[in-house]
């Protein structure tokens with residue numbers, strides 16, 4: 001059975017053409033299938049969490065933003 005090709009790097013993915021997109025990982029609607037490696041590099045849908053305490057602790061938006069950014073870079 002033919003396998004889907006990664007739309008970014010062109011490598012074969014583990015998914016058959018027949019596999020429904022609900023049962024796949026790394027399928028981007030309107031774009032296509034990504035391989036495991038490329039889908040991990042796409043963090044557009046991933047999230048980071050900050051504690052509510054942090055919002056209260058840093059009343060200055062710049063300061064809070066800086067802390068959020070540090071958490072973001074540490075999560076990569």
Ligand SMILES: [Zn+2]
Nearest residue numbers: 006009035038
């Ligand atoms: Zn790829």
